Amino acid sequence: MKISLIAHDEKKPEIIQFAVSYKHILKQHDLYATGTTGKRIAEATGLSVHRFKSGPLGGDQQIGAKIAENEMDLVIFLKDPLTAQPHEPDISALGRLSDVYQIPLVTNLAGAEIMIRALDTGLLDWREIVKEDE
Template identity: 65%
Template sequence: MNLALIAHDKKKETLIQFVSAYKLIFEKHNLYATYTTGKKIMEATGLSVQFVKSGPLGGDQQIGAMIANNEIDLVIFFRDPLTAQPHEPDVSALLRLCDVYNIPLASNMGTAEVLIHGLERGDFNWRTVLDEQ
């Protein structure tokens, strides 16, 4: 499965810790990330990560385009709800596309825990069936 990993600046360390804790699950999947987040995850975990631009430079839009093209199966986006983001319209558009295309989305640790365990159990195999159509 293709997983997108994104984190606002104040949430990057939390996402790195999350990916590190579940490295054995993440290494079974194709990882895509906005540039700074992906680079930090790759350096911390040794996992292979494909990069798009950083969020403020269009990375959120690139991930959104991948969602619209059925190229992403799950998004983990640790957002910082207490800090204004200059690219907030891009963030909102990305979240909307997850809803439009029924892409599972975690925006915090609690939901990410549920999704990562579901991914390991095979709960998202329905995405594979959709890909084959």
């Protein structure tokens, strides 16, 4: 599966720890991330991560384009709800595209852990089955 990993600045330590903790699962998938998040995950885990631009410079939109082209299966976006984000319209657009194209989008660590465990047990295989039928 193709998985995007995104985190606001205050949540970067959490997503890095998440990637380290679930490296054994993530290594089986194609990973994508926005700029600094992808760099830090790759450095901490040794995993291959395709990096887009940082979120404020268009990285969120690049991931949104992948969703619109049916080239993304899961988005883990650890958002900081307590800090205003200057690129909030891009973040909202990413959520809207995830809803339109039925792509799971989780925005906190608890949701991320549920999704990664579901992925590990095969509960997200419906995306692969749909792609095979197309």
